[in-house]
Amino acid sequence: MIGKKLLRLRLGPGNPHYAWIIVAITFAVGVITAGVRSTPGVLVVPLEEEFHWSRATISFALGVNLLLFGAVGPFAAALMDRFGARRTMTAALAATAIGVLLSPAMTQAWPLIALWGVVVGLATGCVGGYVAAYISGRWFRACEAWSSAS
Secondary structure, eight states: OHHHHHHHOOSSTTOOOHHHHHHHHHHHHHHHHHHHHHHHHHTHHHHHHHHOOOHHHHHHHHHHHHHHHHHTHHHHHHHHHHHOHHHHHHHHHHHHHHHHHTGGGOOSHHHHIIIIIIIHHHHHHHHTTHHHHHHHHHHHHHHHHHHHHO
16 A cells, blocks of 8 residues: 555656666665675685685685575575565675675684675575566556556
């Protein structure tokens, strides 16, 4: 009920429709998660030099990250259908933030694999390329249906 009112809400002539604000937020979330997911690739050499970890260990964590990022897509869509895109995105961003915030505490290789491989891989995969398609398909179809019903 409230969603219908918000969709019809226009702040004034020339202001964007509420659905465009949702698209902008979705875009920002997608860029942020893509940046976080890609960060360890730049940090391979500094991690090697600082902790004396092998390149194979660091690459294993990145491989786990990429594997989970790609594999979680269908499950992320199911989560969005069941719990909603807002809750799924919020949980994914919170998990991503936890993984990033705990990174300075790493002193061994297993936290790198756990945080950047598993936590960040799953969390960024939930948002990944799927959330933009999910939201744009639902919001603009809903806007069109509500606009024609008015």
